[in-house]
Amino acid sequence: MMGVKTAGFELDRRLEADTRHVMWLGLCELRLMDDRRWPWLVLVPQRPGAAEVHDMTPLDQALLAFETNMVAETLKNVTGCTKINTGALGNIVRQLHVHVIARFEGDANWPGPVWGHGEREPYRREDAHQFADRIASALSPQR
Template identity: 75%
Template sequence: MLPGLKAGFALDARLEADSDQLMWLGLCELRVMNDRRWPWLILVPQRPDVEEIHDLTPLDQAMLTFETNMVAQALKRVTGCTKINTGALGNIVRQLHVHVVARNEGDPGWPGPVWGHGLREPYPRGKLHEFAERIKAAL
């Protein structure tokens, strides 16, 4: 079993296909969305069969809030963005996961949401690794 992986937990195949593992936090696996249009991180609580934040225990809810804030602050420091978008929609991928996206006026789709805007543009492999290392250092 990988470090931090909770018994019975399995990552949704769509999250695995669209993002790369960055690191383990206390509750969540932190992943990088492989879309170079926006610096975009995803927190996935390592709890089986959880779809909504209110499905978590109160302690896990507090931990998710703490980890989301920590990741958002690191992303803002690394990117210098003007706005952080945070969301847990789950309309397509039901497994609970929280998106943390760095936004700037004039970026693709501004001021609208990133979901459903155009086609994903994967990072060149070295650039994804470089971004991931900068986030790790900021955390």
Template identity: 60%
Template sequence: MRRFELDPRLAADTGAIGTLGLCTLRLMNDRRWPWLILVPQRNDLSEIFELTPLDQTMLTFETNLVAEALKAETGAVKINVAALGNVVSMLHVHVVARNPGDANWPGPIWGHGTAEPYGTDELTETCERFARTILKA
């Protein structure tokens, strides 16, 4: 079995938080929204239905775990979950905390404005905070 390789675009646009059972968990480097990304550690897949039934179950479990923790951590009014893959085809799931008044509320986050990257220290600290909350690290 080939070692898992994260798409270089996902690696460039995110910070590493840690690994759950199936997925690697990452933070999108855009401070406008608390925005986490789950990437199933399976190469050459672009759709959820391509996962085995057990992996589909694990992805659902991990998505719900992350969504619940993100809502508790941020106090968000709404958690958006999506697996688009139109730009980066590698299977990944976006979990985004939304609140009235945030950038483009209530519209979608995709294609809205310009990303506002975290500073290097802030990205590291934010990833570590989510690791403590979600991974209990």
């Protein structure tokens, strides 16, 4: 799937700093959280000013739900995880974004939340690229 950056949309600088681009979906840019403790993807709808799901049109809301489910299923298939955690908190970064996190029994802070637990462990550049490529390939089998 190929996306085009929406006019007037700018990615929040904290999301830019903490994540890496994976691919463009129909509505969202898919990004990888730069923390190797958890396979963690972030969908960012390309809608200027959207802070909440209800800030978007009903069609965009449906597309966000579709893309979130597609990414969650792909992440579960690629990682073989025990559970997928999905959330759109936005308490610190107000720009609408959806976290999709693969969780495993015994992972860092299982079964508690990933937020605020320990120090971030960035990926090695090669590992981040390899994981992002696996996700992109699984989402785009025609590639």
